[in-house]
Amino acid sequence: DIQMTQSPSSVSASVGDRVTITCRASQDISTWLAWYQQKPGKAPKLLIYGASSLQGGVPSRFSGSGSGTDFTLSISSLQPEDFATYYCQQGKSFPLTFGQGTKVGIK
């Protein structure tokens, strides 16, 4: 199985801050990577697919980069509605696997 490791596990930030979350795959997954945002009691929401493609309707302050084994999700200017937990997920091979999540909290 491909292991997905996110860092940090949690981060405290203020509105307007730039936040970067990293995700590392245990083997090469090319750009078969997605990022999700999840708020309490809600289903995850797709933000980024193909490592860097923005899903329709997602604000442009979200961006993704990387290929191979190392990936990042950046939020350029954190907004109040961005406080949530973020997950990465690989789609390269079965079983599909997720990172453990990164909680973005209010400083």
Place this chain on the structure above:
Amino acid sequence: QVQLQESGPGLVKPSQTLSLTCTVSGGSITSGGYFWSWIRQYPGKGLEWIGNIHYRGSTYYNPSLKSRLTISLDTSKNQFSLKLSSVTAADTAVYYCARVGTVSAPFDIWGQGTMVTVSS
């Protein structure tokens, strides 16, 4: 737009079979060549992919669940279903159904999720 909705019992006894259905609305389950998926989330956080089914019926299961798992499709009802046998407390989770997108296989549309508790 396409929407997904899970349904099924919220409480299942140990050793019994967990059965859930996902109803797809706003589009046909057979159009677009999509895979359809089940994912679960344990209390506390972790997300686990359970399995996929293609509209033509081919399935891909998580090896950790394969011996207990059946995912099937009912195109006449625009639904797909999950059956997980011999459940234990470790199967307690929120179960989501989702559509798998065509570029790099992300889960692009999700149901709201349904909590299933395994307890006597």
